[in-house]
Amino acid sequence: MQAYLLNLGVLISIYSILAITLNFIMGYAGIFSLAHAVFFGVGAYTGALVAMSLSASIFVTVPIAMVVAGVLSLALALPALRVRGEYFVAASLGLQVLAVTVFSEWKSVTGGIGGLIGIPPVDLVGYQIYRPAAFFPLSLAVLVLVLVATRLLVHSSFGRSLTAIRDSESAAESFGKNVPLIKTISVVISAALAAIAGVLYAHYLAFINVESFTLDTSVLVMAMVIIGGTGTAAGPVVGAALLLLLPGLLSYMSFLPQTQIGAIQQIIYGLGMAVLMIFRPGGLVGRSKAKARTRPKDPDTEAQAPASRPAEAAR
């Protein structure tokens, strides 16, 4: 029981980092990416390869993974500068599918479908951390660090520029903001921080393959952000906890046929996502509606706006 809870705690921490970093570009920069699992994957593969060939020290694996993910994220920043709305969604989707193919077919590096096995445990100043009891505090600490870092960024002048761009790109531009640069930096930061989650994940499981980094993961993380509350501080963590607890609870229902339990979990999880969208579209930690309405432009309406004006979206 304790092991189960610790395991769940580690996974919630890792997915919370993903949700927080996605929320950073979704909620504050208005960039709705369906390719977040790509950078999770890049972080995991890079971390694993560095740990297996160079050093498992967290101070080596994490920086390298962050740099690699940051550089690769320029592929996502490029369409973010060119297009908005559903066009960007489609571009990020394209990137996600391409990445999955690379993960599963670039066998010499990623191990193909079989993945990478025997990833050494994480090394923290000489201590090897592999037991869940020790790993959970580590992942929690990293989560807090990422949360604090993104909070500081959001409340800095950089964060204010971001929200200004989200609310009105042309207004921000006329105030002399370098819109392309700010957007690019936000995408790079988000991807680099997501890579940290990947490194933790690779060390924790000691095994990774493409299954963990597919479109499903990207949508799961997006669902966590929306269910928790886009553009809020606590929302992504709440969303991550809720969506990971949901299938976990089912394992305790012994009356379900064992062979079908995976399918039933998926059905509940899919329907749960839809039902939460219908009844809590603003998220659990969402701002109150009255308050949201007084803002000139809500992130939701901003996302909607280009959708109703294709000419505007295809810039």
Place this chain on the structure above:
Amino acid sequence: MLWLQLTFTGLQVGALYALTAAGFSLIFGATRVFHFAHGAAFVLAAYVFYWAETSGLGMVAGIVLAALAAMAFGVAMDRLVYAPIQRHEGSFFTVFVASFGIGIAVQNVLGMVFGRSFVTISTGLSRSVKLMDGVYVSPLAWIAVACAGLFFVALLLFLNRTHVGMALRALADSPELIRAYGLDPRRLSSIAFALGSLLVVPSAVITALGSGLNPTLGHHVMLISLAATIVGGIGSIGGALVAGFILGLAENLALVVFESQWTEAVTFAILFLVILLRPAGLFGRHATR
């Protein structure tokens, strides 16, 4: 002769993509709903047809039942899922996540009922006939291409000649105007979903007869439809159709150079490049600024 063979296969696959993409494009163009569960309508129709065929109801009954199932699913999604979301806030992504969730649920329900492995209906139609040396084409390929042409012409006539069709085209631009003319946007939206979902049926039936089915196929079909809609240009059903053919051909002709597992990457590399270089799509109504 390899490339000629691949061209024929590409045309068959392209015809199937073109029809599902036209359905997605019709729904998206009229209602602005990113109907990701369109792929679920496809597998649902295909499995209903498979069920009818294996329980001896015959092919015609199977096609009718598949059409009814797809249309009922589309309208139910519109009424029960999208309409409530759009009534309050209703952002693009809220709709998308809900749609994706339903897609996962349908895929797993079908997996539980029919099993997760490939099933196929054996028929003489899928047997390849020698066209010339090294080029084999099955009757299904001709049927697929003919279906795509037929449905496309019917759709164009409907959208351009009937009042409902014209109202559907106007719906995307201004629901308010539709209301001012005394038409009900909700009812029109349901019509768009029914018609769009109907367009998956030929592809679903031909896939069941030809290459076979499995529950995860919906996901793949959906991604291709989406790519074709964007590549063709949002709001252009003809564009989606042509793009469907282009993607089908590209996927198969890529086999000359790449191994088969890279073909999906080819499709999405095309999508990515089109968005970067020509964001309005190949046939988009709106030029880039």
